Amino acid sequence: MRDTTPVVLGIDLGTTGVKVVAVDVGRGVVGTESAEHPTRHPGADGHEQDPDRWWSATCAASRRLLRRLADEGRPVVPAAVGLAGQMHSLLLLDGSTRPVRPAMTWADRRVGAATARLARSPRFEAVTGNAPVDAFTAPKLAWLAEHEPDALARARHLVLAKDWLGLRLTGELATDPTDALGTLLWDPAGARWDEELFGLCGADARLGVSVLASAAVRGRVTRAAAAETGIPEGTPVVTGAGDVSAAAMGGGARLGGGLCLNVGTAAQVMGAAPDLRPGLGFVFGSADGAGFVRMASVYAAGASVRAFERDELDGGAIGPAAAGAPAGARGLSYLPYMFGIVVPRKDDTVRGGFVGSAPEHTPAERAGAVLEGVAFACADVVEAVAEQTGARGTLTVVGGVASSPRFRAALAATVGLRVRHVPAAGSPLAAAMLAGTGSGLLAGPEELLALVPGEWVDPGPEAGEYRGARARFRGRVEEMLAAAARDGR
Numbered sequence: 001m002r003d004t005t006p007v008v009l010g011i012d013l014g015t016t017g018v019k020v021v022a023v024d025v026g027r028g029v030v031g032t033e034s035a036e037h038p039t040r041h042p043g044a045d046g047h048e049q050d051p052d053r054w055w056s057a058t059c060a061a062s063r064r065l066l067r068r069l070a071d072e073g074r075p076v077v078p079a080a081v082g083l084a085g086q087m088h089s090l091l092l093l094d095g096s097t098r099p100v101r102p103a104m105t106w107a108d109r110r111v112g113a114a115t116a117r118l119a120r121s122p123r124f125e126a127v128t129g130n131a132p133v134d135a136f137t138a139p140k141l142a143w144l145a146e147h148e149p150d151a152l153a154r155a156r157h158l159v160l161a162k163d164w165l166g167l168r169l170t171g172e173l174a175t176d177p178t179d180a181l182g183t184l185l186w187d188p189a190g191a192r193w194d195e196e197l198f199g200l201c202g203a204d205a206r207l208g209v210s211v212l213a214s215a216a217v218r219g220r221v222t223r224a225a226a227a228e229t230g231i232p233e234g235t236p237v238v239t240g241a242g243d244v245s246a247a248a249m250g251g252g253a254r255l256g257g258g259l260c261l262n263v264g265t266a267a268q269v270m271g272a273a274p275d276l277r278p279g280l281g282f283v284f285g286s287a288d289g290a291g292f293v294r295m296a297s298v299y300a301a302g303a304s305v306r307a308f309e310r311d312e313l314d315g316g317a318i319g320p321a322a323a324g325a326p327a328g329a330r331g332l333s334y335l336p337y338m339f340g341i342v343v344p345r346k347d348d349t350v351r352g353g354f355v356g357s358a359p360e361h362t363p364a365e366r367a368g369a370v371l372e373g374v375a376f377a378c379a380d381v382v383e384a385v386a387e388q389t390g391a392r393g394t395l396t397v398v399g400g401v402a403s404s405p406r407f408r409a410a411l412a413a414t415v416g417l418r419v420r421h422v423p424a425a426g427s428p429l430a431a432a433m434l435a436g437t438g439s440g441l442l443a444g445p446e447e448l449l450a451l452v453p454g455e456w457v458d459p460g461p462e463a464g465e466y467r468g469a470r471a472r473f474r475g476r477v478e479e480m481l482a483a484a485a486r487d488g489r
Helices: 051-071 112-119 123-128 137-147 149-154 161-170 177-181 195-200 223-229 243-250 302-312 318-322 363-389 405-414 427-438 463-486
Strands: 005-013 017-024 028-036 076-085 091-093 157-159 217-220 236-238 259-263 267-273 282-285 292-298 333-335 353-355 394-398 418-421
Touching: 005 051, 005 161, 005 427, 017 051, 017 076, 017 427, 028 051, 051 076, 051 161, 051 223, 076 161, 076 243, 076 427, 091 149, 091 161, 112 137, 123 195, 137 149, 137 195, 157 161, 161 217, 161 223, 161 236, 177 243, 177 282, 236 427, 243 259, 243 267, 243 282, 243 292, 243 427, 259 363, 267 363, 292 363, 302 318, 302 363, 318 363, 318 405, 333 363, 333 463, 363 405, 363 463, 405 418, 405 463
Parallel strands: 005 076, 076 236, 259 394, 394 418
Antiparallel strands: 005 017, 017 028, 091 157, 217 236, 259 267, 267 292, 282 292, 333 353
């Protein structure tokens, strides 16, 4: 006879796929599963996704995970579900709660003119702590108001990525304060959607849905959703959080004065902040409802890795391809700025790539340069956020790119904090933490963090070579920014 084990599920809807994690609140992670979803690129800078594909990927990953655990003799009965997801994606729903068009993700860069117009208003920064940049939701809403007014006219609700999953699971509309603040349309001091900010975008604040605490139960799994996902009907679903705030919680950034680096499609560095005071990078809500999270990004971290794997490795893995390449890639640098740069200065117009390339550079050195370039860009952002927040503790590293030993070694050799790799941490774990807290199974999220294993990263004997390569990298970044300024971009 097989015993069933009560667990909580964390569902994290990322830019390229969804991950579902099953967590026993007394033993830690018992299983994970993932599924990819596609992106379409209308025009040169468009980046859109079909919300129904988000849902089908979630259903597939959930069913596979629950079935696999049962087949292994470890059947689980989910006690609660928590959500996390890519931030800033604009999803408009009609009166029947169906999408009026595909979702525009944070990576959509068609909105530059709208961003520039909104940035002339001081109200965004005064209310939200953030000036508009292309990644946020507000510029996308303003772009739609100008370019697709018929779609905006049909819209009745504005939701974010994880909120679509919550709607499909429970039939109820809601978001949370972290995703609400990430739209640049929410006033956290007044706890309301801001009519003037919506108006600046050419839209009505009535599009905003109910905002519930990240750990609040937003509804229960419906019969239809149970049939599609394998999660029992009636299971409570917690509102959840945007992936930046979730990763900060799941990486322990609010504990012990440390920072968390989440290296997915984009890389985000997060640390605790007491208020909305503007500064380098951005400020978001905290998933635990206490204070805020200071964050700065490398927009194209994992995106650079995936592009290299697609274009130069025919879909192969970058890690083995870089094996044998010397640290520093013999002077070759890769600047991972496919979607612009935040640190050392914000500029959404610049584009990076390989610098210093020569015929004698091998494919392995090109692969190594990509991993090092992503690590050095992350190190720049880590140091900037540490200065802003006063963090002096551990840097917890999570996310897919962090599975590369070369990435971890280059980072540990060049950043001024001790580096700890915790593969199971991050936003999927935070979604499970919120499920456990909201359902009353956990007193607080730190209970699960103590169960997650990790390892300290030793920079190894090539630390000096990595430090030299980073100095070269930083010089080339400054040259790139100077050239962009000269060209008037």
